[in-house]
Amino acid sequence: MEFFERFAIPHPSPAIYASMVVIGLTVIAIIAGLTYFKKWGYLWREWLTTVDHKRIGLMYLISALLMLFRGGVDAIMMRAQLATPDSKLLDAQHYNEIFTTHGVVMIIFMAMPFIFAFMNYIVPLQIGARDVAFPRLNAISFWLFFMGAMLFNISFVIGGSPDAGWTSYFPLAGNEFSESVGTNYYMIAIQISGLGSLMTGINMITTIMKMRAPGMTMMKMPMFTWSTLVANLIIVTVFPVLTVALAMGTMDRLFATNFFTSSNGGMDMLWANLFWVWGHPEVYILILPAFGIYSEIISTFSSKNLYGYKSMVASMVIISVLSCLVWAHHFFTMGQGAASNSFFSITTMAIAVPTGVKIFNWLFTMWKGKIRFTVPMLYSIGFIPLFTIGGVTGVMLAMSAADYQYHNTMFLVAHFHNTIIPGVVFAMLAGLTYYWPKMFGFMLNERIGKWTFWLLSIGFVLAFFPMYITGLDGQARRMYTYSEATGFGALNMISFVGAGIMAIAFALIVYNVYYSIRYSPRNIGSDPWDARTLEWATNTPVPEYNFAITPQVNSIQPFWDSKKKGHVLFPAKLDKIHMPNNSGMPFILCSIFFVWGFSFVFAIWPLVILSTIGIFACLVLRSFEKDHGRYISIEEIKETEEKTGGAKL
Amino acid sequence: MKLKWAVLAVFFTIVTVLTGCEPLTVFDPKGPQAERQANDILLSIGIMSVVVIVVFAILIYVLVKFRASKQSEDYEPPHMEGNPWVEAICVGIPVIIVAYLSFVSVQSNYIVESAPKGYEEQEPLVVYASSSNWKWHFSYPEENIETVNYLYIPTDRALEFKLYSNGPITSFWVPQLGGQKYAMADMITTLHLAADEPGEFMGRNANFSGKGFAENAFNVTAMSQKDFDDWVKEVKETADPLSEEKYNELLKPGHLGQMTFTGTHLEFAPPPEHDHGSSDSESTEETHEGHSDSHESEENHSDHSNH
Numbered sequence: 010m011e012f013f014e015r016f017a018i019p020h021p022s023p024a025i026y027a028s029m030v031v032i033g034l035t036v037i038a039i040i041a042g043l044t045y046f047k048k049w050g051y052l053w054r055e056w057l058t059t060v061d062h063k064r065i066g067l068m069y070l071i072s073a074l075l076m077l078f079r080g081g082v083d084a085i086m087m088r089a090q091l092a093t094p095d096s097k098l099l100d101a102q103h104y105n106e107i108f109t110t111h112g113v114v115m116i117i118f119m120a121m122p123f124i125f126a127f128m129n130y131i132v133p134l135q136i137g138a139r140d141v142a143f144p145r146l147n148a149i150s151f152w153l154f155f156m157g158a159m160l161f162n163i164s165f166v167i168g169g170s171p172d173a174g175w176t177s178y179f180p181l182a183g184n185e186f187s188e189s190v191g192t193n194y195y196m197i198a199i200q201i202s203g204l205g206s207l208m209t210g211i212n213m214i215t216t217i218m219k220m221r222a223p224g225m226t227m228m229k230m231p232m233f234t235w236s237t238l239v240a241n242l243i244i245v246t247v248f249p250v251l252t253v254a255l256a257m258g259t260m261d262r263l264f265a266t267n268f269f270t271s272s273n274g275g276m277d278m279l280w281a282n283l284f285w286v287w288g289h290p291e292v293y294i295l296i297l298p299a300f301g302i303y304s305e306i307i308s309t310f311s312s313k314n315l316y317g318y319k320s321m322v323a324s325m326v327i328i329s330v331l332s333c334l335v336w337a338h339h340f341f342t343m344g345q346g347a348a349s350n351s352f353f354s355i356t357t358m359a360i361a362v363p364t365g366v367k368i369f370n371w372l373f374t375m376w377k378g379k380i381r382f383t384v385p386m387l388y389s390i391g392f393i394p395l396f397t398i399g400g401v402t403g404v405m406l407a408m409s410a411a412d413y414q415y416h417n418t419m420f421l422v423a424h425f426h427n428t429i430i431p432g433v434v435f436a437m438l439a440g441l442t443y444y445w446p447k448m449f450g451f452m453l454n455e456r457i458g459k460w461t462f463w464l465l466s467i468g469f470v471l472a473f474f475p476m477y478i479t480g481l482d483g484q485a486r487r488m489y490t491y492s493e494a495t496g497f498g499a500l501n502m503i504s505f506v507g508a509g510i511m512a513i514a515f516a517l518i519v520y521n522v523y524y525s526i527r528y529s530p531r532n533i534g535s536d537p538w539d540a541r542t543l544e545w546a547t548n549t550p551v552p553e554y555n556f557a558i559t560p561q562v563n564s565i566q567p568f569w570d571s572k573k574k575g576h577v578l579f580p581a582k583l584d585k586i587h588m589p590n591n592s593g594m595p596f597i598l599c600s601i602f603f604v605w606g607f608s609f610v611f612a613i614w615p616l617v618i619l620s621t622i623g624i625f626a627c628l629v630l631r632s633f634e635k636d637h638g639r640y641i642s643i644e645e646i647k648e649t650e651e652k653t654g655g656a657k658l
Numbered sequence: 659m660k661l662k663w664a665v666l667a668v669f670f671t672i673v674t675v676l677t678g679c680e681p682l683t684v685f686d687p688k689g690p691q692a693e694r695q696a697n698d699i700l701l702s703i704g705i706m707s708v709v710v711i712v713v714f715a716i717l718i719y720v721l722v723k724f725r726a727s728k729q730s731e732d733y734e735p736p737h738m739e740g741n742p743w744v745e746a747i748c749v750g751i752p753v754i755i756v757a758y759l760s761f762v763s764v765q766s767n768y769i770v771e772s773a774p775k776g777y778e779e780q781e782p783l784v785v786y787a788s789s790s791n792w793k794w795h796f797s798y799p800e801e802n803i804e805t806v807n808y809l810y811i812p813t814d815r816a817l818e819f820k821l822y823s824n825g826p827i828t829s830f831w832v833p834q835l836g837g838q839k840y841a842m843a844d845m846i847t848t849l850h851l852a853a854d855e856p857g858e859f860m861g862r863n864a865n866f867s868g869k870g871f872a873e874n875a876f877n878v879t880a881m882s883q884k885d886f887d888d889w890v891k892e893v894k895e896t897a898d899p900l901s902e903e904k905y906n907e908l909l910k911p912g913h914l915g916q917m918t919f920t921g922t923h924l925e926f927a928p929p930p931e932h933d934h935g936s937s938d939s940e941s942t943e944e945t946h947e948g949h950s951d952s953h954e955s956e957e958n959h960s961d962h963s964n965h
Contacts, residue, residue: 101869174866180843181826186791186868271843277827278842311724317740320748342829342839344821344847347767354763362752368713369748370740375720378735382725390721397713401706408759410766411698413837414684417829417864481699483683483833487866 015611019169019189020102029166058591060144061553065151066130067448072155073123073437076114078515079162083111085512088472092505094493104489105172106191110165112175116291117199118158120429121206123437124298125154128213128237131444134544134551135231137222137560142215144589150205150212152599157202160606164194168610171195174487176288177258179269179280184262193610196259201606203251210244213237222543224562228322231542231565232308232315236301239325240294243332247290254283263612278343285336293332295429297325299436300367303389306443307371308566309540310386311378317370318565324363331360341409342416350409357407364400368393383538384458388439391466392431399427402477417487420480423473430469438465438518446537450550451529457521464514471507475500535654541569546578548653554586557646586641594634598627683833688859688880689852690774691836698766705755770836774852777816782850785809785817786924789841789863790824791911792870797922801890804900806908806917809878812886813856819849822929824909829865832878838864845932853880873913893918902926 018025043049056064086107090099099107133141141147164170171191173182182192217238221230230238257268258280267275308315315321337345337353371393380386402424406415415421438461445453476484479497491497535549546568547556558579563570570576601623608616685700687693722728769775773782786797787809797804809832811817821830821841830849831838834857839849841863853859862875881889898904900919905927908914 101872105866105869105871173868178827178866181866181868186826275844277844281827311735312726313735314737314739316738317745320740320745340840342837343842344839344845347764347771350767350771351764354767355760358756358760358763361756362749365709365752366745366748369716369744372713372716372720373738373744375724377738378724379726379729379733380721380724390717393717394710394714397710401709404706404756404759405699405702408698408702408763408766410763410770410837411695411702413770413839414692414695414699414833416838417831417866478682481682481684483860483862485831485862485864488872490872 015190016167018166020100020106022103025165032166053593054591057596058148058593060140060148060589060591060595062129062133062141062144062147063448063551063553065147066126066128068151068155069122069126069129070441070448072158073119073126076119076122076158080111080114080119081512081515083107083114085508087111088501088505088508090489091491091501093502094491094495094498096490099489101489102172105174105487106165106170108487109171109174109177109191109195110161113161113171113195113199115429116175116295117202118154118161120295120433120437121202122154122158123433124240124295125150125206125209127233127302127437127440127444128209128241128298130448131544132213132216132234132237133220134447134547134555135234135542136217136220136225137543137556137562138216138220139555139586140589141212142220143212145592145595146208146212148592148595149598150209152595153205153208153602154202156599156603156606157198157200157205160201160603160610161194161198163607164191164198168194176281176284178284179258179261179277180271182258182262182280183270190610193259193262196255196262197606197609200252200255200259201602203248203255206244207248207252210241210248213241214245217241222560222562224567228319229562229565232304232318232321233298233301233542235322236297236299236304236325239329240297243290243294243297243329246333247287247294250283251287254280254287257283259609263609278340281340281343282336285339286333289336289339290329290332292425292429293328295433297328299433300325302436302440302443303371303392304374305540305542306385306389306439307374309443309538310381310383310389311375312381312539313374313378314541314566314569315370316373316376317366320366321370324366327363328360331356331363335360338407338409338412340416341412354407354409358404361400361404361407368397368400383442384453384455384462385439385443385538387459387462388435388442391462392435392439395431395435395466395469396428399424399431402427415480417485418480419476419484419486422486423476423480426473426476430473435465438462443538444544445525446533447535447544447549447551450533451525451531452533452537453521453525454529457517457524461514461517461521464510464517468507468510468512468514472504472511473507475503475507536568541566543568546571548650550653552646552649552653554588554641554646557586557650558583583643583646585643586646587638588641589638590636592636594627594631598624601627683860686834687836688857689835689854690776691770691851692834694766694769694775695837698762701762702759705759709755771850773816773818773850777814777852780816782816782818783812784820785811786820786822786922786929787830787841788822788824788929789828789830789867789874790909791826791868792863792874793908793912793914794830794861794863794874794876795908795923796876797924798890799922799924801894802921803890803893803897804919804922806914806919807876808916809861809876810886810889811853811878811880812883813853813880815852815883817851817853819851820929821847821849826867827865828863828867828874830861831864832859832861834859835878840865842930844930846929856880856882856885870911870913877916894920 043052059065086099090096090104169189169191171194173187173192177192177195180186217234260266261268261270267273269275269277269280271277304315304321334356335353337349338357341350406412406424442453442458479500484491484497535547536545543560546560558581560567560578561580563576567576567578571578601620605617605620605624608620685696687696784799788795793807795804795806796809819830821839823841823843825843828841829838830841835851835853839847841847857880859878861878867874897918897920900921900923905923
């Protein structure tokens with residue numbers, strides 16, 4: 010009996026039962042739909058077994074958007090609860106679970122796959138490659154992420170969500186204070202998808218180092234590729250720390266070790282240190298590719314080359330190094346003393362310098378340009394002032410003595426949303442709009458897109474700027490309620506209204522996709538934005554081999570030069586193309602990982618052992634598998650090129 | 659364009675509100691530490707406002723001047739590489755700003771981590787503040803009394819709070835007296851505060867610690883030394899003694915009102931041994947009672963004894 014009790018939700022509410030029903034119905038609807046339309050084979054052949062970087066990119070994109078809405082619902086519930094003093098909408102436990110899952114979902118299961126979507130889809134095109142270096146590993150990365158995300162998401166209907174905050178500080182996250190399996194989900198789901206991220210890191214670095222088109226030296230790489238390289242270097246540097254920390258946390262919870270306990274020689278602050286040694290660079294893993302996307306967009310829509318290319322690269326490298334030297338600014342108040350705080354205070358503020366250089370370079374890219382106010386450009390222009398405010402409040406927070414007053418308050422919450430939303434989310438939406446025609450062959454509607462941008466920006470300002478004030482007025486973060494006497498009510502209500510406006514903006518994105526699928530013209534060619542880099546030199550839709558002939562690169566913007574200066578992009582002769590075969594192994598392997606994770610969460614040891622054997626069996630089978638890929642013949646290439654909008658030979 | 663003005667307007671509204679007529683808690687300091695922090699915050703807001711205004715100004719100028727609709731159809735933007743002078747300015751000015759703020763920041767670090775300004779000569783009043791789910795216990799070892807969920811302090815006297823937790827990490831925060839500091843189960847941290855004037859202040863745990871976190875707050879009352887002495891005397895005459903049983907009952911998870919006892923729990927439930935950042939004379943007083951982990955604590959001591 011006790012065994013089954015752990016599967017029950019510890020704090021059930023009608024909302025959770027309702028979502029159980031909805032989840033159940035959705036699953037049935039998907040299965041029924043696939044069966045009715047006879048799409049099982051299509052799904053398996055074209056998606057579940059694919060190793061094509063573009064399809065994997067799209068799957069990342071879809072997952073990220075789904076998770077955006079899941080995390081968004083959490084956010085709306087939080088703001089609704091805090092909109093009025095002494096609100097009874099949610100109880101403390103429910104609120105704790107919601108802000109925990111909001112943080113985890115938004116960072117690990119929304120922002121990460123969103124940037125991976127662009128890295129996967131764009132980087133091989135930008136460097137003129139046929140795929141990533143290890144296509145099958147790429148599929149494993151995606152499915153590990155996906156299974157991790159699914160495992161995390163079922164927590165709220167089976168066994169209970171984690172409730173110790175996305176930072177999951179021990180001893181609060183230990184068995185003594187978090188009795189439900191929620192934190193097990195946290196440890197294991199993030200572990201599984203973290204492994205995927207680590208593999209992506211290795212894959213992307215290898216791809217960029219080894220597979221660039223002839224002529225593309227390091228200092229001729231497009232800025233998004235540079236940002237991807239730097240971000241992935243950070244990934245392989247810091248994700249192992251997370252892996253180890255999560256393993257230690259898992260052992261504390263399941264095997265009664267004492268790494269992070271406050272007795273028996275354990276050290277609770279060790280977790281906080283390890284978490285932030287990963288956690289702070291993590292935000293730069295998110296923001297650097299976002300910077301890369303902004304660089305591409307601002308350059309394209311100013312019809313001008315990127316100003317200060319070298320200093321852009323240098324500042325990213327400096328940021329990546331500094332990002333690993335600032336983690337203790339997340340707990341200046343731990344009591345480590347003035348000397349240590351001073352060090353981390355200075356390193357943190359130092360990051361403002363390279364970041365400032367980037368801001369000024371974007372401004373000077375627009376200088377003397379010919380600025381077109383398209384939707385992607387609007388996001389990039391909105392990003393600059395909003396992110397600047399987020400950045401300068403970061404400098405304020407970096408003053409460690411003053412941070413004693415900001416720490417754990419809504420001021421901090423306002424700051425990091427002020428960097429992540431205009432920084433990362435705006436970039437993702439800008440990139441989505443910018444690359445949409447490359448991915449799907451039609452544009453998203455401009456008018457709806459502009460409405461979305463304005464609603465999102467206004468909603469953002471209303472939702473988060475009041476938090477700076479309530480934070481300085483003493484509103485701690487993560488409080489599920491506050492009394493009327495505190496006077497926080499009015500400003501929190503404004504926040505709620507802002508969050509509501511943002512929700513409308515996100516709903517408009519969905520409507521825009523629907524509207525554009527129905528009404529957007531399809532004959533837009535392969536270069537609808539008058540862009541400058543290689544990804545726009547292929548056909549749309551992009552053939553599976555990307556480029557019929559490997560392009561020759563002469564500068565940072567070879568495609569622009571081919572349009573304006575008569576640079577010959579494709580000098581070679583057409584030849585047969587070697588491509589990797591699809592494989593079902595990644596999906597099967599990662600499905601076993603899902604079972605492994607689930608049984609680990611509930612400590613069902615026989616199943617853990619069985620699935621571990623299954624995982625290793627997959628690895629062994631792969632080692633003995635002979636798969637040399639396949640060739641696409643010249644005739645087939647010619648045919649495809651004709652079909653996808655004229656040969657680019 | 660509208661957005662820029664809207665953002666600008668909102669920003670100035672914020673700055674006005676922050677410095678305006680009805681001060682926010684953090685900008686209404688009642689002690690030297692909080693005052694230093696409030697000054698740092700205002701200083702950084704001031705400098706950062708200039709940065710923001712410069713960025714906004716350049717952005718607005720660029721957007722107005724170089725928009726495509728204002729230019730002729732056949733205008734070809736020039737190819738521009740980075741200019742060393744421009745880049746030197748873009749690096750140089752932020753470096754100067756950051757250097758200045760770093761200087762202030764380091765200075766403030768040492769100020770808030772030592773006895774409050776103007777009170778250096780005094781013998782501080784030592785209060786052990788420990789949290790348990792979801793309460794605060796305040797032990798006054800010199801006075802030999804203990805309170806739960808409220809704190810009485812004398813004005814014009816250095817206060818040295820010894821913080822630790824009987825559970826999750828919490829953070830002791832009385833914003834009008836000064837910034838917060840963590841309370842943890844395996845070590846003691848020290849927070850130096852002082853109150854310049856009498857009054858009632860909000861105090862709370864600022865670090866999320868589970869279900870009862872939102873209500874994990876306490877009242878702080880600052881009064882003259884004489885009133886404080888009278889209060890101590892009254893407590894000693896009227897309050898019940900704190901027994902070990904009673905204390906263990908208090909530790910159970912939940913919320914309690916305000917309570918007052920004679921005696922402290924420090925005798926029968928001693929705080930953690932590892933003292934983090936206390937003034938030197940006292941750290942030797944903290945005894946190592948020959949536990950097996952004393953080696954580890956000693957090592958940590960030497961790590962931190964140099965500040």
